[in-house]
Amino acid sequence: MARMKFLCDTERCIECNGCVTACKNEHEVPWGINRRRVVTINDGEKGERSLSVACMHCSDAPCMAVCPVDCFFQTADGVVLHDKDICIGCGYCFYACPFGAPQFPTGGVFGSRGKMDKCTFCAGGPGEANSAEQVRKYGRNRLAEGKLPICAEMCATKALLAGDGDVVADIFRQRMAYRGAAGLGTGWGVAYDKGLRKASGLDGKAAGKED
Amino acid sequence: MTDHPSRPAIPSEPRQHGVPPRVRARITRYLLALLAFVLIAPLVPYAAAYLGAGNVPNPGAGLWNEVRQRAGPADANTQARGVESAVLINQVGERWRQFRSEMLVPVGAWLLLGTLGFLALFWILRGRIPLEGGRSGQLVPRFSVNQRVVHWFAAILFVFLAVTGLVLLYGRFVLIPILGPEGFSATAAACKEGHNLFGPIFPFAVLAMIVLFLRGNGFNQIDLKWFFRAGGLLKGHPASSGYYNGGQKSWFWMVVLFGIAISISGLILDFGVFGQGREVMALAHVVHGGVAVVFIAASLGHIYIGTVGMEGAFESMSHGYVDANWAREHHDLWLAEMEAAGMVGVEPNALEEVKRHDNIDFKGFGSPGTKAVQG
Amino acid sequence: MFLEFVEGPLWYFSAVVFVVGVLWRLVDIWRQPSRTDLAVPRGSGVPGALRTIVTRSWTAKGFSRGATFHLVAGYMFHIGLFVLLIFAAPHVKFIEERILGFGWTPAPHWLFMVASDLAFAGILLLWLRRLMHPVMRKISTFDDHAAAILTFVVMLTGCLALLKSHDSLRAIHMLTVCLLMVYFPFSRLMHAFTFPVSRAYTGAAMGRKGVSA
Numbered sequence: 001m002a003r004m005k006f007l008c009d010t011e012r013c014i015e016c017n018g019c020v021t022a023c024k025n026e027h028e029v030p031w032g033i034n035r036r037r038v039v040t041i042n043d044g045e046k047g048e049r050s051l052s053v054a055c056m057h058c059s060d061a062p063c064m065a066v067c068p069v070d071c072f073f074q075t076a077d078g079v080v081l082h083d084k085d086i087c088i089g090c091g092y093c094f095y096a097c098p099f100g101a102p103q104f105p106t107g108g109v110f111g112s113r114g115k116m117d118k119c120t121f122c123a124g125g126p127g128e129a130n131s132a133e134q135v136r137k138y139g140r141n142r143l144a145e146g147k148l149p150i151c152a153e154m155c156a157t158k159a160l161l162a163g164d165g166d167v168v169a170d171i172f173r174q175r176m177a178y179r180g181a182a183g184l185g186t187g188w189g190v191a192y193d194k195g196l197r198k199a200s201g202l203d204g205k206a207a208g209k210e211d
Numbered sequence: 212m213t214d215h216p217s218r219p220a221i222p223s224e225p226r227q228h229g230v231p232p233r234v235r236a237r238i239t240r241y242l243l244a245l246l247a248f249v250l251i252a253p254l255v256p257y258a259a260a261y262l263g264a265g266n267v268p269n270p271g272a273g274l275w276n277e278v279r280q281r282a283g284p285a286d287a288n289t290q291a292r293g294v295e296s297a298v299l300i301n302q303v304g305e306r307w308r309q310f311r312s313e314m315l316v317p318v319g320a321w322l323l324l325g326t327l328g329f330l331a332l333f334w335i336l337r338g339r340i341p342l343e344g345g346r347s348g349q350l351v352p353r354f355s356v357n358q359r360v361v362h363w364f365a366a367i368l369f370v371f372l373a374v375t376g377l378v379l380l381y382g383r384f385v386l387i388p389i390l391g392p393e394g395f396s397a398t399a400a401a402c403k404e405g406h407n408l409f410g411p412i413f414p415f416a417v418l419a420m421i422v423l424f425l426r427g428n429g430f431n432q433i434d435l436k437w438f439f440r441a442g443g444l445l446k447g448h449p450a451s452s453g454y455y456n457g458g459q460k461s462w463f464w465m466v467v468l469f470g471i472a473i474s475i476s477g478l479i480l481d482f483g484v485f486g487q488g489r490e491v492m493a494l495a496h497v498v499h500g501g502v503a504v505v506f507i508a509a510s511l512g513h514i515y516i517g518t519v520g521m522e523g524a525f526e527s528m529s530h531g532y533v534d535a536n537w538a539r540e541h542h543d544l545w546l547a548e549m550e551a552a553g554m555v556g557v558e559p560n561a562l563e564e565v566k567r568h569d570n571i572d573f574k575g576f577g578s579p580g581t582k583a584v585q586g
Numbered sequence: 587m588f589l590e591f592v593e594g595p596l597w598y599f600s601a602v603v604f605v606v607g608v609l610w611r612l613v614d615i616w617r618q619p620s621r622t623d624l625a626v627p628r629g630s631g632v633p634g635a636l637r638t639i640v641t642r643s644w645t646a647k648g649f650s651r652g653a654t655f656h657l658v659a660g661y662m663f664h665i666g667l668f669v670l671l672i673f674a675a676p677h678v679k680f681i682e683e684r685i686l687g688f689g690w691t692p693a694p695h696w697l698f699m700v701a702s703d704l705a706f707a708g709i710l711l712l713w714l715r716r717l718m719h720p721v722m723r724k725i726s727t728f729d730d731h732a733a734a735i736l737t738f739v740v741m742l743t744g745c746l747a748l749l750k751s752h753d754s755l756r757a758i759h760m761l762t763v764c765l766l767m768v769y770f771p772f773s774r775l776m777h778a779f780t781f782p783v784s785r786a787y788t789g790a791a792m793g794r795k796g797v798s799a
Contacts, residue, residue: 032293034291037289038290043287051299066311067383069383069387070392095492095496096305100299109482111403111480
C-alpha cells in the first residue's frame with residue numbers, strides 16, 4: 001500500500017504559483033481559500049528560496065487529534081480527509097496545524113467561519129468518488145481516476161513531487177546524489193547543472209519512471 | 212635522553228654552575244616542539260574536516276532554521292492573502308494541542324468530577340443544612356429587584372455557556388458514542404453557534420454584576436475568622452459574618468476575575484477579524500478553557516449551597532427576602548444591623564418595594580385627573 | 587422526513603391559522619360597538635390618532651426614571667427582533683422562496699448577530715424583571731409568560747441552527763415557529779398588530795376632545 005507524500009524541492013521551486021493556480025482551477029476553490037500556497041523566504045536577497053506548501057497529510061495529524069466532532073479520517077493511502085457534513089467550523093484544526101493547511105470560507109464575526117476546506121491530495125472526501133456532491137464539496141477526486149495531485153503534475157520545474165513516499169524519496173535521493181554532499185542550499189546552478197547530472201549518470205531520467 | 216647513561220654523572224660535583232649549554236639547547240628544542248604541538252593540535256579536526264569534505268555544515272540549515280522561525284519571524288512573503296499565510300510552520304500548534312489534549316481535557320474532567328464527588332460526599336455526610344431555629348415568619352429584605360434580575364441574567368447565560376462549552380470540550384469522548392457522528396455533529400453545531408452568539412452578552416452581565424454587587428464585598432478580619440471556622444459548615448461550629456461571608460466574597464471576586472478573563476479571551480476567539488494570529492488565538496483558548504473549567508467547578512459549589520445544600524438560602528435570590536432566623540444563623544452581624552435599622556419583619560409590600568427600588572414619585576397617583584395620569 | 591412535514595403541511599396549517607386568526611381578531615376589534623360621542627368635537631380625531639401612535643413610543647413625562655429599564659430593554663428586544671426577523675439572510679431567503687416570491691437585500695452577518703444579541707439580552711432581562719418585580723409578577727398572567735418563553739425558544743432554536751447545515755436543527759426551528767404562529771392570534775402577541783389600533787383609538791378620542799395626549 002502506498003503512503004502518499006508531498007515533497008517540495010527548494011532548489012527547484014521558482015515561485016511561479018503554477019501549483020496554486022492548478023489547484024484552484026481543478027477544484028473550483030472559492031475565493032479566499034488557498035489549499036496550496038507558495039511562500040518565499042528572503043525574497044530578492046541572496047539565498048532566496050521558495051516552498052510550495054499545503055496539507056502534508058501527517059501520520060499523527062494534529063487536526064484529527066483536536067477536532068471536537070472527530071470529522072477527520074485517514075485513507076489507506078495515508079491521505080488525511082474530512083467530512084464537511086460533520087465539520088462545525090470551530091477552527092481548532094487551524095490552531096493545531098503546523099502548516100496552516102485548514103482554511104475557512106468566511107472570516108466573520110461571532111466565530112462564523114463556515115466549513116473547513118483543505119488540500120485533499122486530490123482524493124475528494126467521503127461519499128461516492130467524483131459524484132456531483134463530492135466534487136462540489138471537496139473538488140475533483142483524481143486519485144480515484146488513477147492520477148496524482150494536479151499541483152505536482154503541473155509543476156514546471158518538477159520541484160513539487162507528489163505520490164508514493166518511497167518513489168518520491170528515491171527521486172529526491174538521486175537528485176541529492178548528483179548535487180553532491182552539500183545537498184541543500186546549493187542553488188539552481190547545481191540543481192540544474194547538465195555536467196553534474198551527466199557525471200552522476202542520471203541525465204534526464206527520473207527515478208520513479210525508471211522503475 | 213639516549214646518551215644520558217653514557218654521561219659521567221657526578222651530580223654532587225660543584226665544579227660546574229647551572230645546566231650545560233648542550234642540555235639547555237636540547238630542552239629548548241623539546242619545549243618549542245611541545246608548543247607547536249599544543250598550538251596546532253586543535254586545528255587538526257578542522258583541517259581534517261576541510262580536507263575530507265565529509266563534514267561540511269549543511270548550507271540548507273539556515274533555510275530550515277528560518278522556516279522553523281528558530282531566530283524569530285522569518286523574512287517570508289506569499290501571494291496568498293490571509294492571516295499568517297506567509298508562516299510556513301506554525302510555532303504554537305503543537306504546544307496548544309498538548310495543552311488541550313493532555314491538560315485541559317483530563318485535568319478539567321477530574322476537577323469537575325472531583326467537585327461533583329465532593330459535593331455528593333458532603334450531601335451524604337452533612338445533608339441539607341437546616342434552619343436550626345425553624346422559620347420565624349419575619350422577613351428581612353436581602354437582594355433588590357435589579358440585583359436579582361442581573362444575577363439570574365448572568366446565571367442563565369453562564370449555565371448555557373457552560374453546558375455548550377462542555378459539550379464542545381467533552382462531546383467527542385462522551386456524546387459521539389451515544390449520538391453517533393451525525394447526531395453529535397448537529398448537537399455540536401448548535402452548541403458552537405449558541406456559544407458564539409450568547410458569549411458576547413456575558414461580559415455585560417459580568418459588568419452589571421460588578422456594579423450591583425461590589426458594595427460589601429471587601430474582605431475584612433471577620434472573614435479570616437469565618438475561614439478558620441470553615442464557614443460554619445461543620446455542625447455546631449457557627450461562624451460569624453456580615454452581609455456577605457468569606458465564601459460569598461470569594462465567589463464574588465472569582466466571578467469578577469474569571470469573568471473578565473473569560474470575557475476578554477472569549478471575545479478574542481469569537482471575533483477573529485482583527486488579524487490576530489494563531490499564537491494569540493491559542494493563548495486566548497488556553498486562558499478561556501483553563502479558566503472555564505475552574506469557573507464551572509466553583510459554580511457547582513455555589514449552585515449546591517444556594518439550592519439543595521442549605522435551607523432558606525434560595526429565597527434570598529428568588530423573592531429577595533430571607534427569614535430572620537436564616538439571617539441569624541448565617542449572617543448574624545448583618546441581622547444586628549438590620550434590626551438596628553428597623554428593617555426586620557417588614558412586609559413584602561409590593562408598592563413599598565417599587566418605591567424603594569425604582570425611586571418613582573408616587574405623588575401623582577393620589578389625585579386622579581392630574582397630569583401624571585394623562586401620561 | 588420530519589423537516590418535510592414541518593416545512594410542508596405544518597407550515598401551511600400554521601400560516602393559515604396565523605393569517606386567519608389575526609384578521610379575525612382585527613375585524614372583531616373593528617366591529618366592537620363603541621359608544622357614540624354626542625359632544626361637539628373640538629378638533630379632528632385624525633391628527634390626534636397619528637400623533638399618539640408616535641408619542642406613545644416614548645415614556646411619558648414623570649415616568650421616565652422608573653421606566654428606563656423597560657424603555658432600554660424593550661427597545662433592545664424589539665429593534666433587535668425586527669432586524670433579525672426581517673433582514674437576516676436566511677429569513678429573507680425564506681420569505682422570497684416561500685411567502686412573497688421576492689426578497690430584499692439582507693443585513694450583513696455582523697448586524698444580524700448584533701441584533702440577535704440585543705434581542706436575546708432584551709427578552710431575558712424583560713422576562714426576568716417580570717418574574718422578579720413583585721408588581722410585575724402579580725399583574726402577569728400565564729399568557730405573558732407563555733408568550734415570552736415561546737418567543738425566546740423560537741429565537742434560541744434559530745440561533746442554534748445558525749450553521750445552516752443540519753436539517754434537524756432547521757426542523758426544530760421551524761417547528762417552534764409554527765407553534766408560535768398558531769399561538770400568536772390568541773395571545774398578547776397580537777400587540778404586534780393592535781398597538782397602533784389601540785393608540786389611534788385613544789389618540790382620536792383625545793383629538794376630538796382637543797386634548798394633546
